[in-house]
Amino acid sequence: MEVMERGETYNLSYAKKAALVVVLLPLLVMYTEAMLTPALPTIQKEFVINPNDVSWVLTIYLLVGTVSVALFGKLGDMYGKKRMFLIALGFYTLGVILNGFAPSFQWLLVTRAIQGFGMAxxxxxxxxxxxxxxxxxxxxVQGMISAMFAVGMVIALxxxxxxxxxxxxxxxxxxAVPFVLVMFFLAWKVLxxxxxVNPGKLDWAGAILLAFTVVPALVAVTRAPTVGWTSRQSLILFGTAAxxxxxxxxQERRAENPLIPIEIVSKRNPAIVNVGIMFAAFGISMMSQANTYIFxxxxxxxFGKTxxxxxxxxxxxxxxxxxVAPLAGKLMPKVGAKPIALAGSLIASGGLAFMSKYATTLSLPQYVTMISIVGTGITLMNISLINILVFSVPPRIMGVATGANSLFRNFGSTWGPAIAGTIMSTYYTLLKLSGVPIPLKIPTEKxxxxxxxxxxxxxxLLALLILATREIMKGGRIHEMENEGEKEVVVE
Structure with a gap:
């Protein structure tokens, strides 16, 4: 069955099959990544390393991945997104296979870096x-993708x-290996x-400078809670990143074919969405850290739970x-992305404000209810923001735009745990447990x-930023960017 929209023909049966592939993708990745978290203490014991060293299992993946999302996004625009998707998924598959056979901690870091290329x-x-x-x-479809991140986390932990x-x-x-292999086969066969395609020469100078910016910044953030935010090491790394x-x-302003087109990502909607996604990821990470300790x-x-x-x-x-996610996606063309994003940010803000006052006095059912309410708000906001982005950018540079968005998301996700760890290390009480030689630091109510x-x-703050966005859909009509102009699509 074919449908005609914006003057182009789309195969609906293909779209449904492809939707299954991309919706299962976050479920697979969250399964693989979240399963690693409970295993970190065991990895530390096997390789006889300290807690700071074992954290590099997570950090190296993030460092390589943050650079790769921008690089592969650009390459996708230049050479075809399916081609680069399969290459990135190939890196991810290879990393997952090799990780379980790592003979040493150094080899594990190498294979995790290989896996990091797959973040693209x-x-x-x-x-x-x-x-x-x-x-x-x-x-x-974007709504289902957003929902699967949460489902994957709940299954994997x-x-x-x-x-x-x-x-x-x-x-x-x-x-995880059988599932990754099946996903690779489905992507190759279905997509x-x-x-x-937007051919041109790759901006290698931009890629090198991006790595020169991202790597010191992320290392500084992950190390700062341990060595100190004002330590010589932190200041040098932050200075290098700046x-x-x-x-x-x-470089990007004068490059003929920039890796990150400044004039595009700095436009109103892309700029607000990127900053918004970064702050949202930061807030989610801080909340997740608090949830882990309270549970x-x-x-x-x-609550003393395992x-x-x-x-x-x-x-x-x-x-x-x-x-909530697919329902919001279905309603969005009618009511608009902006109102849903605004409602989501206000729901999340209100729920978190309530928890800041009463989190430590809530019963377990009340606490689970509150994090579900906050999760609803975050879901509404995230799905709206990604749709605002993809309809505000011409298709010829969609890879660059979504790659830059992932880069901002990673920065927020890195800052969140670092700030949360610093706060919990500042406001704590010591608790002596039987069988544990060292008193345990317990975060206080403060x-x-x-x-x-x-x-x-x-x-x-995100609610205020969302107010400044330009609406891209409402009343059954989607206003989308097509090259340098705008087209309107009527949704039946």
Whole structure:
């Protein structure tokens, strides 16, 4: 069955099959990544390393991935998004296979870096959705993609704890290999190449300067809670990143075919969405850190649950998000992306403000209800922002736009745990547990007040930013950018 939208023909049966592939993608990646978290202490013991060293298992993936999302996004625009998607997914598949066989910690870091190149699958998938799906279908598919992130996290955390406990950390990767291979086969078999190609020479100077900016900045943020934000190491890294950023902007302004087109990403809607996604990821990370401690700290400082139980207690939040996201995507062309994003940010802000005052006094059912409400708000906001982005940018540079968006998201996700860790290290009390030689640092009520209150303030700021966006859909009509002009699509 074919449909005609914006003067182009779309194969609806293909779109439905392709939607299944891209919707399952975040489920797979969250399964793989979240299963690793409970395994970190076991990895630390096997390779006889300290906690700071084992954190590099997460950091190296993020460092390589943050550069790769921008690089592969650009290459997707130049050579075809399906082609680069398969290459990125190939890196991810290879990394997952090799991780479980790493003979040393150094080899594990190398294979995790290989896996990091695969992080580019997300911006490329978002681009393919925007290009190859009927515009009226895009918001619903984006909604399902957003929901699957939460579902994958809920499945992976308890499952990862169970696998690590019973089979060892290597099986967190071995168990994922069949699913990754199936995903690669489905993507190769089902997905079509994008219809928009923007050939040109790769901006290698921009790529090098991007790495020169991103790597020191992310290393500084991840190390600062340990060595100090004003330590000599932190200041040198932050200074290096600042110099790299200035040079990168100068290079991209004069480059013939820039890696990150400044004139595009600095326009109103893309700029607001990128900053908004960065702050949103920052707020989510701070909230997640607080949730982890409240669920797992012993009573009366928390609910005293295991990792497995904590994951199961997040199931209601995931179910709510799974229902809300596609419904929001279906309603969005009628009511507009902007009102839904605004409502989501205000719901999240209000819920977090309430938790900043009462989180430590809530019963377990009340706490689970509150994080489900906050999750609803975050879902509404995230799905709206990504749709605002993809309809505000011409298809010929969609890879660059979504790659830059992922770069901003990664920065927010990195800053969140670092700031949360600093707050919890500042406001704590010592608790001596039987069988544990060193007193345990327990975050105080003040720490949670600052974490939830800070996140509430961030989402309130996002509401103000959303007010400044230009609406791209309303009343059944989608206003989308097509090259340098705008087209209007009527959604039946």
């Amino acid at each position: 699958i997300f911006p490329l998938a978002f681009s393919l959705v925007r290009e190859e799906f009927p515009p009226s279908m895009v918001p619903q 308890p499952l990862g704890a169970w696998v690590t406990q019973n089979w060892g950390w290597r099986w967190t990767y071995h168990s 079509k190449e994008s219809r928009y 110099i790299g950023l200035v040079l990168l902007i100068l 797992q700290m012993p009573e009366p400082y928390g 990792i497995l139980q904590s994951g199961l207690l997040m199931t209601p939040q995931a179910l709510v998000m799974l229902i 720490a949670y007040e600052m974490l939830f209150g800070g996140a509430a303030g961030i989402y309130l």
